[in-house]
């Protein structure tokens with residue numbers, strides 16, 4: 001099972017989330033994983049494109065900026081059109097995560113964009129497969145306190161450093177989502 005995580009992070013908070021997700025993938029012997037960071041110019045290397053082409057699952061990640069994925073992620077997504085022409089990513093598993101300053105912050109637009117991107121490539125979307133923590137007893141550090149079903153959402157206060165946000169609950173949610181991606185990929189790849 002080959003799982004690739006490709007993400008952008010302007011200031012390190014989304015990278016902290018990506019690292020938590022990736023660390024959980026690495027706990028599973030059956031998975032061969034690669035973490036790919038889109039650089040400040042919106043680029044990845046030819047070797048990294050090859051890793052994506054060879055993967056069974058590709059997980060997209062970006063901060064939410066002005067209600068959408070960052071322009072660097074969008075540049076990467078536009079570049080992926082070269083794969084679209086050849087159906088290179090067809091039937092790979094896809095998933096995605098985003099992080100933003102507000103609890104809501106229009107993160108849904110970013111995840112929806114990832115779902116659309118995955119659909120254009122003919123990929124199979126892996127949702128969260130877990131309940132939100134939304135009762136009276138719920139705590140900010142509970143798994144899926146931000147409460148998304150479609151993909152992973154995290155929140156980082158805008159004045160928090162990247163070594164303190166997203167909070168542990170969101171990092172635990174990233175780990176739970178990594179398990180979900182492993183489960184879906186294993187079933188799909190067989």
Ligand SMILES: Cc1cc2nc3c(=O)[nH]c(=O)nc-3n(C[C@H](O)[C@H](O)[C@H](O)COP(=O)(O)O)c2cc1C
Pocket residue numbers: 008009010011012013014015063064065066067068099100101102103104105106156157158162
């Ligand atoms: C250009 C820009 C636009 C932003 N737009 C939003 C937004 O639409 N919604 C939101 O909740 N936070 C927004 N934020 C806050 C970031 O999402 C937040 O600081 C996030 O943790 C940044 O992640 P990063 O460190 O991976 O870049 C914005 C920040 C920047 C710099």
